[in-house]
Amino acid sequence: MIDRKLAVSVDDLTVAYNYKPVLWDIDLQIPEGVLMAIVGPNGAGKSTLIKAILGIIKPIAGSIAIYNKPYKKQRKLVAYVPQKGSVDWDFPTTALDVVMMGTYGSLGWIKRPGQKEKKASLEALEKVGMLSFKNRQISQLSGGQQQRVFLARALVQDASIYFMDEPFQGVDATTEIAIINILKELRKAGKTVIVVHHDLQTVPEYFDWVTFLNVKKIATGPVKDIFNDDNLTKTYGINYKVAVNK
Amino acid sequence: MPLKIYIINKQIMTNPQIEIQLIAVVVAIACAIPGVFLVLRKMALISDAISHSILPGIVIGFFITQDLNSPLLILLAAFTGVITVVLVEMIQKTGLVKEDTAIGLVFPALFSIGVILIAKNANDVHLDVDAVLLGELAFAPFDRLLISGMDMGPQSLWVMGVILLITLGLLFLFFKELKVSTFDTGLSSALGFSPLILHYGLMSVSSVTVVGAFDAVGAILVVALMIAPAATAYLLTSDLKKMLLLSVGFGVFSAIAGYWLAHLLDASISGSMTTVLGIVFLLVYLFAPSKGLLSVLYRQKQQRIEVSLITFLLHLNNHQEENERHVNHLNEHINWQKVRSKSVLELAQKNNMIGIENNIVSLTDKGREFTNLALEYIITNKDEKIEHMKEDFFLFRG
Numbered sequence: 167m168i169d170r171k172l173a174v175s176v177d178d179l180t181v182a183y184n185y186k187p188v189l190w191d192i193d194l195q196i197p198e199g200v201l202m203a204i205v206g207p208n209g210a211g212k213s214t215l216i217k218a219i220l221g222i223i224k225p226i227a228g229s230i231a232i233y234n235k236p237y238k239k240q241r242k243l244v245a246y247v248p249q250k251g252s253v254d255w256d257f258p259t260t261a262l263d264v265v266m267m268g269t270y271g272s273l274g275w276i277k278r279p280g281q282k283e284k285k286a287s288l289e290a291l292e293k294v295g296m297l298s299f300k301n302r303q304i305s306q307l308s309g310g311q312q313q314r315v316f317l318a319r320a321l322v323q324d325a326s327i328y329f330m331d332e333p334f335q336g337v338d339a340t341t342e343i344a345i346i347n348i349l350k351e352l353r354k355a356g357k358t359v360i361v362v363h364h365d366l367q368t369v370p371e372y373f374d375w376v377t378f379l380n381v382k383k384i385a386t387g388p389v390k391d392i393f394n395d396d397n398l399t400k401t402y403g404i405n406y407k408v409a410v411n412k
Numbered sequence: 413m414p415l416k417i418y419i420i421n422k423q424i425m426t427n428p429q430i431e432i433q434l435i436a437v438v439v440a441i442a443c444a445i446p447g448v449f450l451v452l453r454k455m456a457l458i459s460d461a462i463s464h465s466i467l468p469g470i471v472i473g474f475f476i477t478q479d480l481n482s483p484l485l486i487l488l489a490a491f492t493g494v495i496t497v498v499l500v501e502m503i504q505k506t507g508l509v510k511e512d513t514a515i516g517l518v519f520p521a522l523f524s525i526g527v528i529l530i531a532k533n534a535n536d537v538h539l540d541v542d543a544v545l546l547g548e549l550a551f552a553p554f555d556r557l558l559i560s561g562m563d564m565g566p567q568s569l570w571v572m573g574v575i576l577l578i579t580l581g582l583l584f585l586f587f588k589e590l591k592v593s594t595f596d597t598g599l600s601s602a603l604g605f606s607p608l609i610l611h612y613g614l615m616s617v618s619s620v621t622v623v624g625a626f627d628a629v630g631a632i633l634v635v636a637l638m639i640a641p642a643a644t645a646y647l648l649t650s651d652l653k654k655m656l657l658l659s660v661g662f663g664v665f666s667a668i669a670g671y672w673l674a675h676l677l678d679a680s681i682s683g684s685m686t687t688v689l690g691i692v693f694l695l696v697y698l699f700a701p702s703k704g705l706l707s708v709l710y711r712q713k714q715q716r717i718e719v720s721l722i723t724f725l726l727h728l729n730n731h732q733e734e735n736e737r738h739v740n741h742l743n744e745h746i747n748w749q750k751v752r753s754k755s756v757l758e759l760a761q762k763n764n765m766i767g768i769e770n771n772i773v774s775l776t777d778k779g780r781e782f783t784n785l786a787l788e789y790i791i792t793n794k795d796e797k798i799e800h801m802k803e804d805f806f807l808f809r810g
């Protein structure tokens with residue numbers, strides 16, 4: 167455990183919107199091969215942290231490394247599932263087409279996706295149980311189905327590190343189980359998976375690593391060591407009681 | 413050989429009617445393409461802003477070049493368009509006002525600078541505000557492109573032709589990048605396709621197109637040609653490529669139909685084209701197969717009946733007692749407020765789902781099977797189960 171390689175390393179990260187910091191001086195080391203939850207109240211800066219790591223937002227201070235190199239050099243190692251509300255679901259496009267977008271990164275500028283990319287995308291759709299919906303316009307999918315399509319898009323990126331922003335938002339129990347099983351499979355294959363998560367009850371069951379975040383980093387480490395009332399209270403500000411030990 | 417071409421030129425290209433339509437068609441296509449992305453990015457207003465705020469750029473460019481079709485003037489004016497976008501975004505970033513307010517602040521300011529510049533120099537400039545705003549396609553063929561004395565056709569046709577070729581080239585090269593950055597900025601940025609570069613690329617193309625076209629067709633028609641075809645196509649398809657093709661089709665159709673309407677009514681060509689664009693949009697808005705107003709209303713009505721039908725069938729399924737299944741009692745047991753019980757009974761009978769004997773309603777085998785499937789679908793939401801019923805029932809579509 168101690169010698170594990172670091173998948174992601176964040177040092178002294180401060181991010182602001184309009185000069186108002188929403189993340190203060192974050193230090194975060196994420197070892198390779200963990201399935202990690204990021205928990206914290208609404209507005210804690212969870213999405214912002216992921217966006218900063220992926221270079222979507224420019225931080226005002228600090229540095230970020232993916233396997234010891236800047237993100238720009240490691241793009242192909244990283245897959246990203248944004249929060250569902252961040253895209254326009256009425257956009258004229260189909261489920262298959264959305265999944266194909268996951269292949270654009272490895273293609274680079276100008277080059278178009280071909281048969282190989284299409285085949286990989288169909289396989290990813292199959293994996294999340296959405297193959298029969300491949301030609302469905304995305305607004306005609308239920309919330310859970312949309313989330314599965316997003317997951318398929320991340321799978322097709324064939325990355326080493328997966329960032330997912332609230333993948334369980336608005337999905338039914340069947341989809342939640344299907345998604346978490348795929349995430350556990352990814353971990354088994356040695357991938358690192360980082361998930362913004364809201365349901366504290368399921369943290370010990372789903373994840374082996376956890377980061378508590380509320381503007382500052384409260385704690386990070388193995389679920390069995392640090393997922394306790396003390397950290398929950400520090401993060402959420404109220405006295406939180408959850409059944410940590412089942 | 414050169415002589416022959418000249419003769420063909422003389423016969424075809426100097427015919428002003430055809431030239432006007434040709435210019436209109438080229439402008440329509442050149443506008444429709446960036447228009448699709450503006451509409452999808454919910455930036456329709458910005459094209460209006462650009463079309464007005466380029467005025468000072470045009471005036472200053474005209475002072476320098478003395479030629480409304482000079483490429484330098486087009487670039488200068490397009491640059492003003494991009495500045496508009498930058499200013500709007502800067503004001504928006506302060507968080508004090510929303511985007512539409514920011515647009516409302518920027519473009520009248522720039523536009524009025526342009527108007528003042530024209531007024532101050534009215535003597536040296538043959539530019540007037542009306543001509544810029546409304547344009548007059550009928551005059552476009554008068555401006556000829558002469559190369560060593562040879563007439564190459566209307567200048568604006570060449571200007572817009574070049575702009576169209578550039579637009580098509582960029583679309584062809586960066587289609588996938590434009591698509592992903594329009595649909596999902598976060599992913600686009602994470603994949604390394606800078607949304608900022610694509611955004612300003614699109615803004616630059618839009619500005620150049622507006623500037624190139626304003627002289628021929630006027631600012632108002634330019635905005636209409638950018639937004640209306642895309643908004644119309646959006647109602648008809650769920651495929652970006654088809655949306656682009658349809659937009660181009662609507663643009664071209666409106667340009668030609670508008671021309672002949674103007675001919676018929678002896679009215680302004682630009683005005684007629686704008687009118688046709690509006691009429692086409694209205695027709696599609698009303699009659700589009702799935703997103704049109706009428707089909708939405710029809711679907712809602714149909715779904716109401718179907719919900720009642722299933723409620724009714726479930727009720728029959730749940731009750732063996734005859735008094736619960738008497739025709740006269742059904743009204744009391746089920747909430748029929750929205751739909752007349754008669755139409756539900758008829759629908760069920762037409763589909764052979766119920767039989768009525770002595771005013772007692774019972775489910776047929778087919779009715780029972782349907783009810784169970786529907787129930788299962790309602791509980792599990794598993795689409796495979798009811799795939800074969802989709803054709804007949806709106807309720808089960810999407």
Ligand SMILES: Nc1ncnc2c1ncn2[C@@H]1O[C@H](COP(=O)(O)OP(=O)(O)O)[C@@H](O)[C@H]1O
Binds near residue numbers: 183184188212
């Ligand atoms: N684009 C933005 N502009 C300004 N403020 C923002 C923006 N995005 C997020 N914020 C603010 O930053 C804070 C953190 O947001 P976010 O990272 O989305 O939180 P979380 O994902 O933990 O709910 C919130 O206070 C939010 O209002």
Ligand SMILES: [Mg+2]
Binds near residue numbers: 213214249331
């Ligand atoms: Mg969030």
